[in-house]
Amino acid sequence: MPPMIAAPPPALSLPETLPELLSRGRDALQAQALPQAREAAERAWVLAQAEPIQPVPYGEAGHLLCQCLFRQGALAELIPVAQAVLARLGDAAPWPVRSELLRRLTLAGCELGRHELALRSATECFDLSHARGDDLALSLAHSGLGACFERMGDPWQAERLVSDGLALARGVGDAYVTMVTLNNLCAITIGAFYLLHDGGSDEAEARAALERAEAYAREAQGLLPSFEDPLFRVFVEGNLGEVALHRGRHDEARELLERSLQTAQARGYTAQAWRIRCSLGELLMAEGRPTRARAELDKLLADMGDAAARATLVRTRHALYRACRRLDLPEEALGHLEHYQRLERQRATQQLKAQSSLFITRMEAERSRQEIERARHQAEQERDHAAVLAADALRDPLTGLGNRRRLDRDLPALLAAAIGAGEPLCVAMVDVDHFKPINDRHGHAVGDRVLVALATQLGAGTRQRDLLVRLGGEEFVIVFPQTPLAAATEVCERLRQRVAGHDWAALIPGLSVTLSVGLVQAGEDLREASDGRLLDRADQAMYRAKAAGRNRVVTQAGRA
Structure with missing residues (x-):
């Protein structure tokens, strides 16, 4: 539980004014005196709400209190304060306060399962952040989005988003944002390890996630001398201790975890102290001491009560299940396992409620827009691109997409640009499965309507900078510039699922449409690539998708 509020000043003292409370709270927070900072902040918040609302002091009081609550891990208490400030002040809230409160709400929601x-x-x-052109805030916003995906069970998408944020932070050269982003990447990849390891998935992939986590943590460790705030050291050494534990370096893990726990408890970083205590319980299990592990984890569970972060609670329940099973306590082990499974079911349900099928596509579109706005010449190319689409000679008359002539004109230029910039480029060959029977059974008019609807589906799922053409008949080609094979595979798989799940029966009862997709990336030596060879390889990959049963994406990396 958070420390109790300090005793009030003597009765004969004059009441402190709001500016005095804010000044005292900031000074205490700067001095790492967290209980005193929270006491002053709580009194300032009460006073700010009682007086006629003045945007600046009201926002400062709420912001200061949220800073204290976040450091103490009192996230359930943080949420209503942050929401009150944002709701009352709206656009009048100073941008630094508004952006930080939104980030705190994001992280609190993630930790408490309020996705x-x-x-x-x-x-x-x-x-x-995007509208203001604030790269530092945008970098942190990527971390917030990554936290959402990681807590909803998709650490791979989370790592990709936060890596984009790290690139922004490094581009600006801001040490604070770089440190925050590296810590978030470390936490995300540790989460990926648990998901892979506990789920019985590929152990090699689980180990690779731990290796990436350690690399992120080591880089963050190198930045520590630039920061006086002990919270960063707690995060970094806690993460490194957790990684060392799961990589079998038990002595190193104990030294790091015990040192970071001592600092967290001395400074009042309650949530971090709980997380580290859970890691120490897991360390006891790894050292073959299940009796001691059970006792320590039971005490942690009692101390956390209802205030625990969901991720820490899940880990604690799972570790207790393993300890009780090792001690041959089947009923107690079953109880912890049931709690663990219930928490995982709740997470899955909340994930389905929160995540929109269009969310990822929307964020990719926003990032594409940002890239376009930063490069004036690229914006000019996009306008030229739109003008070319208006020319009938380059447009397929049925679907409105580009045609073979458009592909012959633009693919060599896109490939040349990729060679010049050293950037990846992928090509997908898309073919409608069993299209001839559709024409034979329902007529060419219905077949044409299927192609038009399919063109709409493909266009809605790709970016403006991607090249989408109808090659002829039921074949389409998509060119993904500045896109590695993994990202292009994710887009093609999403397109395949989107088409397969479309309500084709609304067109003709009983009708279903699926796609076979062959996807290739130009080889590492782009100078040896050619557009003709790329298309041939994509065509071959598409036919392998057909041979493998259709309705799938088959990829091929290598030379083009």
């Missing part, structure tokens, strides 16, 4: 709140706050922070 809808987290996604809403993260998206608003991203949109506002």
Whole structure:
């Protein structure tokens, strides 16, 4: 539980004014005196709400209190304060306060399993940061979005988003944002390890996630001398201790975890102290001491009560299940396992409620828009691109997409640009499965309507900078510039699922449409690539998708 509020000043003292309370709270927070900072901040918040609302002091009081609550891990208490400030002040809130409160709401929502709140706050922070052209805030907004995906069970998408944020932070050269982003990447990849390891998935992939986590943590460790704030050291050494534990370096893990726990408890970083205590319980299990592990984890569970972060609670329940099973306590082990499974079911349900099928595509579109706005010449190319689409000679008359002539004109130029910039480029060959029987059974008019609807589906799922053409008949080609094979595979798989799940029966009862997709990336030596060879390889990959049963994406990397 958070420390109790300090005793009030003597009765004969004059009441402190709001500016005095804010000044005292800031000084205490700067001095790492967290209980005193929270006491002053709580009194300032009460006073700010009682007086006629003045945007600046009201926002400062709420912001200061949220800073204290976040450091103590009192996230359930943080949420209503942050929401009150944002709701009361709206656009009048100073931008640094508004952006930080949105980030705090995002992280609090993630930790407490309130994914809808987290996604809403993260998206608003991203949109506002993008609109203001604030790269530092945008980098942190990427971290917020990544936290949402990681807590909803998709650490791979989370790592990609936060890596984009790290690139922004490094581009600006801001040490604070770089440190925050590296810590978030470390936490995300540790989460990926648990998901892979506990789920019985590929152990090699789980180990690779741990290796990436350690690399992120080591880089963050190198930045520590630049920061006086002990919270960063707690994060970094706690993460490194957790990684060392799961990589079998038990002595190193104990030294790091015990040192970071001592600092967290001395400074009042309650949530971090709980997380580290859970890691120490897991360390006891790894050292073959299940009796001691059970006792320590039972005490941690009692101390956390209802205030625990969901991720820490899940880990604690799972570790207790393993300890009780090792001690041959089947009923107690079953109880912890049931709690663990219930928490995982709740997470899955909340994930389905919160995550929109169009969310990822929307964020990719926003990032594409940002890239276009930063490069004036690229914006000019996009306008030229739109003008070319208006020329009938380059447009397929049925679907409105580009045609073979358009592909012959633009693919060599896109490939040349990729060679010049050293950037990846992928090509997908898309073919409608069993299209001839559709024409034979329902007529060519219905077949044409299927192609038009399919063109709409493909266009809605690709970016403006991608080249989408109808090659002829039921074949389409998509060119993905500046896109590695993994990202292009994710887009093609999403397109395949989108088409397969479309309500084709509304067109003709009983009708279903699926796609076979062959996807290739130009080889590492782009100078040896050619557009003709790329298309041939994509065509071959597409036919392998057909041979493998259709309705699938088959990829091929290598030379083009």
